[in-house]
Amino acid sequence: MRQGKMLAPFLLAVSLICVSCYRPVVLVHGMFGSAPSEFGKTFENWIKSEHNGTIIYAIRMFEKLCSLRPMWYQVGKINEQVREIMRGHPEGVHFVCYSQGGLLCRGIVSSMNHNVHNFISLSSPQAGQYGIPRKWDRYMPANCIKTNIYKFFYTHFVQNHLSVANYWNDPHHQTLYRNYSVFLSHLDGSTPSPNMSEYKRNFLKLHRLVLIGGPDDDVVTPWQSSHFSFYDENENVVEMKKQKFFQDDSFGLQTLYNKKRVHIHTFPGVVHKKWYANRTVFNSAILPYLT
Numbered sequence: 001m002r003q004g005k006m007l008a009p010f011l012l013a014v015s016l017i018c019v020s021c022y023r024p025v026v027l028v029h030g031m032f033g034s035a036p037s038e039f040g041k042t043f044e045n046w047i048k049s050e051h052n053g054t055i056i057y058a059i060r061m062f063e064k065l066c067s068l069r070p071m072w073y074q075v076g077k078i079n080e081q082v083r084e085i086m087r088g089h090p091e092g093v094h095f096v097c098y099s100q101g102g103l104l105c106r107g108i109v110s111s112m113n114h115n116v117h118n119f120i121s122l123s124s125p126q127a128g129q130y131g132i133p134r135k136w137d138r139y140m141p142a143n144c145i146k147t148n149i150y151k152f153f154y155t156h157f158v159q160n161h162l163s164v165a166n167y168w169n170d171p172h173h174q175t176l177y178r179n180y181s182v183f184l185s186h187l188d189g190s191t192p193s194p195n196m197s198e199y200k201r202n203f204l205k206l207h208r209l210v211l212i213g214g215p216d217d218d219v220v221t222p223w224q225s226s227h228f229s230f231y232d233e234n235e236n237v238v239e240m241k242k243q244k245f246f247q248d249d250s251f252g253l254q255t256l257y258n259k260k261r262v263h264i265h266t267f268p269g270v271v272h273k274k275w276y277a278n279r280t281v282f283n284s285a286i287l288p289y290l291t
């Protein structure tokens with residue numbers, strides 16, 4: 001009681017001294033996106049209106065068509081910029097990363113000695129993608145593309161040139177996935193990588209991992225991939241805790257989970273391109289982690 005009384009004026013003083021007690025936020029956009037696009041602008045406005053004084057860095061790299069460049073190439077370039085940002089903020093930063101951006105951020109928090117405090121993955125196919133948006137049916141039967149595109153994606157040439165091939169995860173061609181995928185299969189430990197222990201060490205530096213997704217997402221397939229769940233060979237969705245990478249704790253997900261540092265949020269009624277325009281999602285699953 002007495003302690004509480006003494007603490008109150010102290011906390012008041014601290015809150016007055018602090019210009020901003022919020023860690024800076026780094027925003028990473030999705031495929032075909034750009035920083036000044038709706039994603040960056042909306043979140044910048046919302047964060048600033050709720051947490052006045054927050055410094056926001058929207059990564060303005062690999063915008064529009066350039067977002068199709070291979071994942072490791074993008075990660076390497078973004079790392080350089082992020083390293084500078086982190087140098088200026090030893091207290092740590094938060095990542096808010098949307099769609100493909102969430103996989104770029106995963107690559108960053110795995111491959112560099114970072115100080116990311118909370119990593120918020122907003123509708124990102126963290127366990128891979130196996131689906132073509134239905135709206136593409138206009139050009140070509142989506143199902144036909146989905147079942148055949150592995151022949152093209154699981155080649156060295158395409159892996160070296162196209163981001164989406166780097167996290168394409170065909171449940172019917174897992175040997176090819178392990179043999180050819182140069183990005184996701186290395187991060188999740190499906191392909192033995194000499195860098196695995198380093199990836200794990202880096203990943204475990206995260207304070208919180210926040211996974212946001214929902215059943216009405218019309219792009220991420222299966223949508224549960226946003227929560228690290230994925231198809232088995234019969235296309236039944238197998239939950240995160242039954243995934244090999246979780247059970248082997250290959251990159252630290254199980255450790256984080258057991259320490260209650262993985263937060264999973266599900267929202268119905270949100271289509272893929274509306275994730276960053278939904279204030280309910282923002283207020284309940286993003287804002288509380290931006291402290």
Ligand SMILES: *[C@@H]1O[C@H](CO)[C@@H](O)[C@H](O)[C@H]1NC(C)=O
Pocket residue numbers: 048049052053
């Ligand atoms: C944020 O704080 C600054 C300085 O204290 C003030 O000028 C500005 O109006 C505030 N903005 C909002 C959105 O509250």
Ligand SMILES: *[C@@H]1O[C@H](CO)[C@@H](O)[C@H](O)[C@H]1NC(C)=O
Pocket residue numbers: 175176179
């Ligand atoms: C995968 O790679 C191994 C080792 O290089 C090789 O023996 C095997 O035939 C490959 N499998 C496929 C399906 O490409």
Ligand SMILES: *[C@@H]1O[C@H](CO)[C@@H](O)[C@H](O)[C@H]1NC(C)=O
Pocket residue numbers: 111186193194195
């Ligand atoms: C391991 O990491 C180093 C340094 O980040 C990188 O140059 C190398 O390509 C990585 N090796 C593999 C097999 O991914």
Ligand SMILES: *[C@@H]1O[C@H](CO)[C@@H](O)[C@H](O)[C@H]1NC(C)=O
Pocket residue numbers: 267268269270271274278279280281
């Ligand atoms: C926003 O998210 C809520 C919660 O899931 C959902 O009910 C609502 O339909 C969404 N609104 C839009 C415009 O996506």
